[in-house]
Amino acid sequence: MKKTFAFIVQLIFLLIICKLGYYLANLLHLPIPGNVIGMILLFGLLQTKVIKVKWIELTSGFLVKHLAFFFIPISISLMTMGWLFIEFGLPLALTLGVSLIFGFIVSAWTVQKLSHRGEVKQHDSAHHNI
Known part of the structure; x- marks a missing residue:
């Protein structure tokens, strides 16, 4: 139960950073996708040690482990x-x-x-x- 709660909290945290990237891209009219800005923001926060890796380790490890599944929808779309x-x-x-x-x-x-x-x-x- 504790691990599930930690996973959900970490996922919400990552989603907030991603949405913040979309917000910044829209606000600043940048020609860079919001998800890329979110990743750059997360990278910067990790490098400056504002965010510790252990705070997102459980969820990010799961997402990386199942990364191939995220390419299925775009692959299907490309076939059409x-x-x-x-x-x-x-x-x-x-x-x-x-x-x-x-x-x-x-x-x-x-x-x-x-x-x-x-x-x-x-x-x-x-x-x-x-």
Whole structure:
């Protein structure tokens, strides 16, 4: 019972942050979706230690564990929009390709910067006993 209550409280807390992101996007007329602003807001609050990870750990772990289920509705919707891919397929593919490459570059750059600061542990498989 206590775990269920904690789950519900954490879920409400995450939903409030998400709705706050939508509110800020609407209020400030930002071209960024509200849910993305909510995630950035949550990230900032976690980084500044205003919110502790343990306060949202139970619910966020559950949501991440079941993340694949959240893609089912959009996948079904995309099946009914074949015309969209016929009309905008090339620009979509180009956008996705550029985004993929950009994501790889930013990820690699971030790992290199963090490894120089000593925040990423290096693993050397030659020193492990098998």
